[in-house]
Amino acid sequence: MLAFFSSLGAPSFVAAADKTVVFVAGRDSHGFGSHEHGGGCRYLAATLEKGLPGIKTRVHAGGWPKDPSIFDGAAAVVLYMDGGGGHPVNRHLEELDKLMKKGIGLACIHYAVEVPKGKSGNYFLDWIGGYFEAHWSVNPHWIAEFKKLPKHPITSGVKPFKLNDEWYFHMRFRDKLEGVTPILSAVAPESTMRRRNGAHSGNAAVRASVAKGDLQHVAWARERPDGGRGFGFTGGHVHWNWGDENFRKLVLNAIAWVAKADVPSGGVPSANPSKDELVAAIKGKKVSKKAGKLTPPKPGVKPVFKSPVVTSLTPGCSIKVDVDIRGAKELYLVASDGGNGHSCDWADWGEPRLVGPKGEKKLTELKWTSASSGFNNVRVNKNCGGDSLRIGDKDIPYGLGTHANSVIAYKIPPGYERFKALAGLDNGGTEQGACGNASSVQFMVYTGNPGSAVLTSIGGGGGGGGGGAADSREPGDALAGLDVHADLDATLFASEPTIVSPTNLDIDHRGRVWICEVVNYRRNNGRRPEGDRIVILEDSDGDGVSDKSKVFYQGRDIDSAMGIVVLGNKVIVSCAPNVFVFHDDDGDDKADRKELLFTKTGAPQHDHSTHSIVFGPDGKFYWNVGNTGRHVHDAKGTIITDIDGNEVRDNGKPYFGGMVFRCNADGSEFEVLGHNFRNNYEATVDSLGAVWQSDNDDDGNRGVRINYVMEFGNYG
Structure with missing residues (x-):
């Protein structure tokens, strides 16, 4: 007591x-x-x-x-x-x-x-x-x-x-x-x-x-x-x-x-x-304690099966599932809305079974470890509304009825090598007059815990979107949408409110991250009266998370900056129509003075303009502009003439559109390496001196080219 x-x-x-x-x-x-x-x-x-x-x-x-x-x-x-x-x-x-x-x-x-x-x-x-x-x-x-x-x-x-x-x-x-x-x-x-x-x-x-x-x-x-x-x-x-x-x-x-x-x-x-227990509390359900605990989620877990979006126009309103599960100990059945909200998204896993040397085992004979449904409940041998299972007007002898967004998890007993099922839309959804024609579900099968990448989509549909971790703005979901290679590890270094709207970054010799933090862009121009900022983030205790933040420079002259490179006590910031060089003369991480390197280069408040300078292995500066870059002038406002005697100008004489440049640190010996790009973002140089970049070709077609920049190349 x-x-x-x-x-x-x-x-x-x-x-x-x-x-x-x-x-x-x-x-x-x-x-x-x-x-x-x-x-x-x-x-x-x-x-x-x-x-x-x-x-x-x-x-x-x-x-x-x-x-x-x-x-x-x-x-x-x-x-x-x-x-x-x-x-x-x-x-x-x-x-x-x-x-x-x-x-x-x-x-x-x-x-x-x-x-x-x-x-x-x-x-x-x-x-x-x-x-x-x-x-x-x-x-x-x-x-x-x-x-x-x-x-x-x-x-x-x-x-x-x-x-x-x-x-x-x-x-x-x-x-x-x-x-x-x-x-x-x-x-x-x-x-x-x-x-x-x-x-x-x-x-x-x-x-x-x-x-x-x-x-x-x-x-x-x-x-x-x-x-x-x-x-x-x-x-x-x-x-x-x-x-x-x-x-x-x-x-x-x-x-x-x-x-x-x-x-x-x-x-x-x-x-x-566990995450499942917290999800179950949201849904007002209890998590089965007899079924055992699931392994923790891992970033980058891929589905072993991912269907196209199944709609009422899909033949039979269904798709067959037949996947290899050899060596797997867990099975996760995911039904997510098709991107148009989860109205009428009644989903069934018809005749779900494990197949292997031990024969066939109906999944309905096992107890799930956890189960969640976006509407009503997950049910065995009934749809989520409690009626008989019917897919495409056909009776289903056994199965699991649920509603997007849904995750059903099982422990897999030994002796089975494949999972088979008929995944489809239940008639209980497709026959509803108000939204039946809009019923759409994507089915996925995982053999590892997908974690928040899937769990955050439960209940995330709504009227106009697919929901999911991609729509979440919580720091805990920041990694959910990343595809991470098995040999790599991705962790969250910093998030709002420590940093907001970063457009470009560089890492200095001390491992600190320098960021262009942009608020004053287009319709938000003026939202931050003091101007946009160059911020330094530092992980002082080595735990992989930023714990110190300081402002190197803030001002309206760097509103909507799109590029930064840190070279000792010099920090070069690309902010159309200018490229600035900031000097930290006394090493206190504050800009003491600034000077212009290039001017009249690109349109202010436009991301197709001036992008970051990259310091190449040859000591040269490599950089580019998109198709609103238009021309490049020196610090005094004089048009640049390249080493071939051409004015660096988008006028067809000879250059068009976006361009890739190479020059000395003082802007001399200026070269145009390639042209006729749309919105080429930040060049990079490999160990052999080859130049690469990405080019956002066409927003409407969602096309992005990865370019090897061949000297004198016209990429129209």
């Missing part, structure tokens, strides 16, 4: 028994994996019950409960929902206040901490001690590093950690933090302020606070005079963060604490969840 110090309130010897915690989840409002209020509440409730036997939970999802009796006997209430002006609590303030006056605890997670200033805000100051106030607080995504934790039951067993989330900060607290204990605090980096002022994005007060390096409190505890307790937590945007042991333990501890249950000295125990 724990005896808390008086600074934490009256001593508590109340065990977890007979404690009821009510979770109220708002509607899921963001893409898959974000603001998963229902899934988050279900996961936390189940984990809390398992970790503290005796605590009972009730979960209401989809908004505020119509029947107030759900709160009867509650020791604590947890709110996990969208907030602001639409916060459900705004219409139930008096109702909730009556519960608070009984000493019931309240925990608010993520967006649930935001309410309007005034009546709602005042209640929150009383109940939990603080809230997100528009035009005062901000909501950037950033990696918060919690280096020190206070001694408090909520931090029991929690170790210092850092994690990327949408950590709101600069919260509105009670005056002088009266009755409030900060739990998680971190210094917000300057990058969190790289946004315009707005209700949630920035204001003078928060900018001053960040500039001073103030600690920003993103989780806090409140002890009320009525004996009740409150907890505010601004993380929780990213559902997958519940997989972080310290993040999860702290919130579980806090919920137990506001319910006045004893928090174990090591914190509320819980096992690290």
